[in-house]
Amino acid sequence: MVFLISLFMAFRMRKSLVQGEAAMLKWDKILTWIMVFSGVLVLVNSSLNKPFLLLLAGYGLMGWLFYTCWKEPEFSSQKTLLMSLAPLGFIFFVVDFSRTLAPDFFDNYKSYFETAKIIGFAWLIATIIMYNRQMKALKAEKIIREKEAQENRITAARKAQLEILVRERTYELRQQNEKLKEALEELSAAQKQLIHSEKMASLGELTAGIAHEIQNPLNFVNNFAELNEELVDELLDAIVQKDFKEAETLAMAIKDNEQKVAHHGKRADSIVKSMLQHSRGSGNAKENIKLNDLAEECIRLSYHGMRAKEKSFNAKMELILSEDVGMVEGVPGDISRVLLNICTNAFYAVLQRVRKGEKDYQPTIWLETGMENEQVWIKIRDNGGGIPAEVMDKIFQPFFTTKPTGEGTGLGLSMSFEIITKGHGGTINVESQEGEGATFIITLPLSK
Amino acid sequence: MKHILVVDDEADVRDLFEQRFRKEVKSGAISFAFALNADAALDYLSENVKAVSLIFSDINMPGKSGLDLLSKVKKGYFDPPPVMMMITAYGDDENYKKAISLGADDFFTKPIDFLKLKERINNF
Numbered sequence: 001m002v003f004l005i006s007l008f009m010a011f012r013m014r015k016s017l018v019q020g021e022a023a024m025l026k027w028d029k030i031l032t033w034i035m036v037f038s039g040v041l042v043l044v045n046s047s048l049n050k051p052f053l054l055l056l057a058g059y060g061l062m063g064w065l066f067y068t069c070w071k072e073p074e075f076s077s078q079k080t081l082l083m084s085l086a087p088l089g090f091i092f093f094v095v096d097f098s099r100t101l102a103p104d105f106f107d108n109y110k111s112y113f114e115t116a117k118i119i120g121f122a123w124l125i126a127t128i129i130m131y132n133r134q135m136k137a138l139k140a141e142k143i144i145r146e147k148e149a150q151e152n153r154i155t156a157a158r159k160a161q162l163e164i165l166v167r168e169r170t171y172e173l174r175q176q177n178e179k180l181k182e183a184l185e186e187l188s189a190a191q192k193q194l195i196h197s198e199k200m201a202s203l204g205e206l207t208a209g210i211a212h213e214i215q216n217p218l219n220f221v222n223n224f225a226e227l228n229e230e231l232v233d234e235l236l237d238a239i240v241q242k243d244f245k246e247a248e249t250l251a252m253a254i255k256d257n258e259q260k261v262a263h264h265g266k267r268a269d270s271i272v273k274s275m276l277q278h279s280r281g282s283g284n285a286k287e288n289i290k291l292n293d294l295a296e297e298c299i300r301l302s303y304h305g306m307r308a309k310e311k312s313f314n315a316k317m318e319l320i321l322s323e324d325v326g327m328v329e330g331v332p333g334d335i336s337r338v339l340l341n342i343c344t345n346a347f348y349a350v351l352q353r354v355r356k357g358e359k360d361y362q363p364t365i366w367l368e369t370g371m372e373n374e375q376v377w378i379k380i381r382d383n384g385g386g387i388p389a390e391v392m393d394k395i396f397q398p399f400f401t402t403k404p405t406g407e408g409t410g411l412g413l414s415m416s417f418e419i420i421t422k423g424h425g426g427t428i429n430v431e432s433q434e435g436e437g438a439t440f441i442i443t444l445p446l447s448k
Numbered sequence: 449m450k451h452i453l454v455v456d457d458e459a460d461v462r463d464l465f466e467q468r469f470r471k472e473v474k475s476g477a478i479s480f481a482f483a484l485n486a487d488a489a490l491d492y493l494s495e496n497v498k499a500v501s502l503i504f505s506d507i508n509m510p511g512k513s514g515l516d517l518l519s520k521v522k523k524g525y526f527d528p529p530p531v532m533m534m535i536t537a538y539g540d541d542e543n544y545k546k547a548i549s550l551g552a553d554d555f556f557t558k559p560i561d562f563l564k565l566k567e568r569i570n571n572f
Binding site for chain 1: 458460463464467468508510511512513515516537542543546558559560562
């Protein structure tokens with residue numbers, strides 16, 4: 001039995017040697033010889049009925065193997081085997097020697113020795129099973145570890161890839177950002193330009209109307225001034241002739257005419273002023289505005305502006321201006337821009353309907369003012385084609401226009417909305433029935 | 449005695465004409481009627497067309513224009529159609545041509561030359 005243990009021990013120890021190490025060659029030789037020796041003696045021993053000297057050599061060899069396995073670092077992996085075999089080796093050592101050296105003692109405790117043998121074997125088998133199980137578990141764990149390692153490697157590779165990608169994307173994004181910034185700057189410059197050209201375009205549209213509107217008062221000024229010159233001559237004649245009744249009549253007429261000159265002079269003056277306000281940028285100071293006068297001026301200007309473009313165009317203007325409407329605080333240029341814009345739209349709407357050639361259609365614009373809850377309201381109504389329901393919520397958006405390309409900038413109403421709501425704390429609303437016309441209602445707070 | 453209907457949306461035109469022609473009005477050579485729009489003029493004409501020797505109308509008026517009035521005056525409303533002179537804005541060729549085609553008898557551009565107008569009135 002002892003040789004079997006040695007043979008097995010040597011076999012396992014040899015197998016555990018790591019290939020290629022210098023110590024391996026030495027141990028390989030020794031262990032091979034031990035295996036051959038042990039193998040031969042297993043056979044010899046069983047046939048010779050266990051001679052004592054052979055037993056002594058066998059246990060010496062086994063002890064040396066155990067000792068070597070314990071001591072030498074090359075065999076550290078076989079320590080579990082040592083733990084399994086050593087008890088059995090020790091039991092057989094005690095059994096064999098006590099049988100040879102003290103047969104009486106052996107015979108007395110024979111059953112104990114047998115039990116010890118069985119326990120030794122059981123220990124061996126149990127530890128081997130446990131060892132195998134452990135190995136299996138270790139193997140499984142090793143596989144899992146390897147898998148994890150592999151996954152880690154893949155993850156790491158992917159991470160590296162991702163980092164490169166992120167760096168690339170960051171760079172691209174930064175570049176795009178730069179481009180966007182440039183585009184934004186260009187856009188805001190373009191917007192300023194557009195707002196300016198909107199002002200200029202509407203001014204150009206109005207120029208002809210303004211010219212016409214100035215022409216009329218100017219003619220009156222000239223005519224009444226000339227008349228007064230003649231009347232003054234007649235007055236002087238009357239004084240010379242001492243016809244004081246005639247002189248008084250003439251003086252009254254002259255006075256009346258002077259008032260007319262002043263009135264029409266002021267009329268021309270206010271038109272020129274409103275034109276200048278229109279062409280100048282906003283940001284002008286707020287003033288107290290006579291809203292009725294301004295509104296009337298605006299509707300006339302836009303009417304004549306429209307007529308300048310469409311000579312045959314004609315529309316009725318109904319003015320219902322409430323006497324209650326007082327002063328409104330605002331930037332005159334801005335308020336007139338809004339009113340001009342809405343009036344021009346109204347005239348445009350009725351012109352479109354005129355062009356359709358409806359019978360008995362009388363194009364009409366109503367301008368109405370009034371007071372309600374400390375607020376002044378202005379209604380501008382037309383009987384044009386109206387605003388289709390589907391564009392109703394878009395009309396105050398910048399660049400929205402229903403006019404053909406080139407005819408409208410689409411900024412008129414959006415600018416009007418800004419001016420009334422943000423600039424003056426008022427409201428601007430629209431009501432429309434398609435095919436029947438539109439009504440714009442502006443409210444403004446009264447001057448304090 | 450000549451009776452002239454002046455059609456213009458500017459109210460001060462009344463004073464202007466009455467003063468410009470004050471001697472003629474005083475002497476009874478000319479009398480005026482005034483209308484502020486085409487409809488008022490047509491109303492006036494429907495009753496007094498026989499008395500009116502001349503209509504003098506602005507073209508550029510809100511509501512019915514002077515051209516609308518002209519076409520109605522010249523096309524069958526009145527027999528015989530009264531003499532009608534038109535006032536056109538300076539440089540307004542389009543309306544000038546239209547007024548000719550509608551049968552206007554004469555044209556004046558703003559500002560009105562009253563000496564020339566007097567001469568024309570005397571010749572009618």
